Amino acid sequence: xxxKTNAQPTGGAALAFLNATIGYxxxxxxxxxxxxxxxxxxxxxxxxxxxxxxxxxxxxIGHIRPIEGSVQVSGCRRTEIAYLPQLAEIDRNFPLPxxxxxxxxxxxxxxxxxxxxxxxxxxxxxxxxxxxxxxxxQRPLDTLSGGQLQRVLFARLALQDAPLILLDEPFTAIDDxxxxxxxxxxxxxxxxxxxxxxxxxxxxxxRRNFPRTLLLARQRVAEGDTDAVLTPEHLGAARHYIEAxxxxxxxxxxxxxx
Amino acid sequence: xxxxxLLSVFSDFAFMRRALAGCLVLSVAAAPIGVFLMLRxxxxxxxxxxxxxxxxxxxxxxxxxxxxxxxxxxxxxxxLAIALLASAVTRLTPLREDASLxxxxxxxxxxxxxxxxxxxxxxxxxxxxxxxxxxxxxxALVFIGIVASITVVAFAILWRPLVMECVDPGFLxxxxxxxxxxxxxxxxxxxxxxxxxxxxxxxxxxxxxxxLPAASARFWTRRLGTMTALAxxxxxxASVIGLTASFAANLPSGxxxxxxxxxxYALSVTFGPMGGLIARFRPARHRTG
Numbered sequence: 001x002x003x004k005t006n007a008q009p010t011g012g013a014a015l016a017f018l019n020a021t022i023g024y025x026x027x028x029x030x031x032x033x034x035x036x037x038x039x040x041x042x043x044x045x046x047x048x049x050x051x052x053x054x055x056x057x058x059x060x061i062g063h064i065r066p067i068e069g070s071v072q073v074s075g076c077r078r079t080e081i082a083y084l085p086q087l088a089e090i091d092r093n094f095p096l097p098x099x100x101x102x103x104x105x106x107x108x109x110x111x112x113x114x115x116x117x118x119x120x121x122x123x124x125x126x127x128x129x130x131x132x133x134x135x136x137x138q139r140p141l142d143t144l145s146g147g148q149l150q151r152v153l154f155a156r157l158a159l160q161d162a163p164l165i166l167l168d169e170p171f172t173a174i175d176d177x178x179x180x181x182x183x184x185x186x187x188x189x190x191x192x193x194x195x196x197x198x199x200x201x202x203x204x205x206x207r208r209n210f211p212r213t214l215l216l217a218r219q220r221v222a223e224g225d226t227d228a229v230l231t232p233e234h235l236g237a238a239r240h241y242i243e244a245x246x247x248x249x250x251x252x253x254x255x256x257x258x
Numbered sequence: 259x260x261x262x263x264l265l266s267v268f269s270d271f272a273f274m275r276r277a278l279a280g281c282l283v284l285s286v287a288a289a290p291i292g293v294f295l296m297l298r299x300x301x302x303x304x305x306x307x308x309x310x311x312x313x314x315x316x317x318x319x320x321x322x323x324x325x326x327x328x329x330x331x332x333x334x335x336x337x338l339a340i341a342l343l344a345s346a347v348t349r350l351t352p353l354r355e356d357a358s359l360x361x362x363x364x365x366x367x368x369x370x371x372x373x374x375x376x377x378x379x380x381x382x383x384x385x386x387x388x389x390x391x392x393x394x395x396x397x398a399l400v401f402i403g404i405v406a407s408i409t410v411v412a413f414a415i416l417w418r419p420l421v422m423e424c425v426d427p428g429f430l431x432x433x434x435x436x437x438x439x440x441x442x443x444x445x446x447x448x449x450x451x452x453x454x455x456x457x458x459x460x461x462x463x464x465x466x467x468x469x470l471p472a473a474s475a476r477f478w479t480r481r482l483g484t485m486t487a488l489a490x491x492x493x494x495x496a497s498v499i500g501l502t503a504s505f506a507a508n509l510p511s512g513x514x515x516x517x518x519x520x521x522x523y524a525l526s527v528t529f530g531p532m533g534g535l536i537a538r539f540r541p542a543r544h545r546t547g
Contacts, residue, residue: 091297091426156429
């Protein structure tokens with residue numbers, strides 16, 4: 001196990017789970033998981049439904065506190081992490097144009113009250129151009145297609161200028177061309193030194209684009225180089241895992257790690 | 259009687275001038291609250307809160323008579339208590355916010371009516387529930403002015419996080435914005451405005467000056483800023499029409515203003531270009547791309 005939690009980030013921030021048990025209502029969604037995401041790395045998180053992939057990301061940004069163990073972010077504050085949820089609870093009927101929505105990504109620079117300067121406007125325009133949405137500035141959110149909304153969310157992520165980027169199934173229900181373009185953006189973020197963690201289901205895509213992989217099935221099945229992780233044995237082991245909670249499951253006896 | 263004659267009531271009678279000034283200031287403060295209540299799908303929350311402040315107002319009235327500050331303090335305490343209790347019940351139990359608010363405001367309203375009927379008369383109840391232009395004296399006008407000033411400043415500070423909290427609460431939470439605090443601040447401003455409005459409009463109808471213009475403005479524009487400004491304008495128009503009609507036909511002022519706002523709402527639903535009935539059923543030509 002290599003925990004590079006104290007290593008100085010090279011542009012990116014590092015994330016580490018130390019024997020973390022994270023769950024809902026005392027049932028663990030992740031059971032004694034240790035995993036590390038070094039600064040500047042690009043890691044895919046894969047596993048069957050209910051394996052705890054989304055829970056892992058939510059714990060990283062602090063939305064869920066671990067029952068046991070710890071989640072450590074080094075190199076940036078928790079609130080500086082850029083996070084793309086699986087089902088963003090966006091009210092698309094709210095009368096807000098795309099420009100204003102994307103500009104939320106500048107929260108850290110401008111906060112609740114700071115005025116927008118010309119370079120802010122230019123940054124927003126550049127972010128929109130980066131995701132191929134030039135000319136969409138004044139479009140209301142409810143006129144966007146699913147793929148266009150995902151591009152808008154990517155533009156906002158880019159504006160956040162975060163050292164650690166967490167993506168929860170960013171390519172679900174999106175056509176191949178859009179997936180390709182968005183994947184290039186993600187690769188570009190990593191090339192800039194940002195740490196990227198993405199929950200994905202398409203194993204071919206993971207093999208093509210992600211150097212590291214974490215395979216989860218409520219517990220860590222395997223972690224490391226993608227080719228060494230996505231082996232038939234490991235995938236078979238992950239597939240055997242049982243999704244349902246056992247209401248009468250005995251309490252875990254494992255001693256908490258010191 | 260011409261339109262000019264009707265408007266002359268404002269120059270002829272000091273109490274009408276005060277009522278007009280009060281309603282105009284209220285319109286400016288209440289409209290943005292209504293817009294956000296509508297966009298947050300909390301339209302009925304405003305209504306519930308209007309009921310909820312009644313026992314507080316009634317308690318103030320019983321202790322100190324028609325004293326503005328006593329009734330305001332009572333209303334504020336009751337409104338905040340209900341708002342905080344409702345969110346506490348929502349957060350700590352499986353009950354949703356609408357259900358917990360509904361139970362609390364009904365109890366609150368019942369308590370309020372019991373309090374008033376224990377000591378006062380039916381006239382008092384009517385006065386508190388539906389307001390009276392005659393009640394707007396200089397003290398009330400000053401109070402409305404203070405509340406409106408607080409509201410404008412609060413919105414200047416809250417606007418951006420409030421928009422984010424409405425559109426994408428998860429994002430606001432992730433970047434470290436305090437959604438709960440923003441929500442409570444917004445509710446506080448709303449309760450203040452309800453109390454400021456109750457003398458002119460009554461506790462039950464003061465929420466109308468928030469909701470009706472906001473709902474009407476939605477049919478005319480898709481821009482948040484324009485919508486808010488338009489809601490203010492519509493509230494002002496409804497106030498002028500309602501007060502004039504109230505004087506001319508000897509109607510209670512609060513209901514007259516709200517009915518006027520209802521007329522503007524009907525016009526908006528019919529003729530509004532953003533989803534209004536005519537725009538909807540007229541066969542629209544489409545563009546090529």
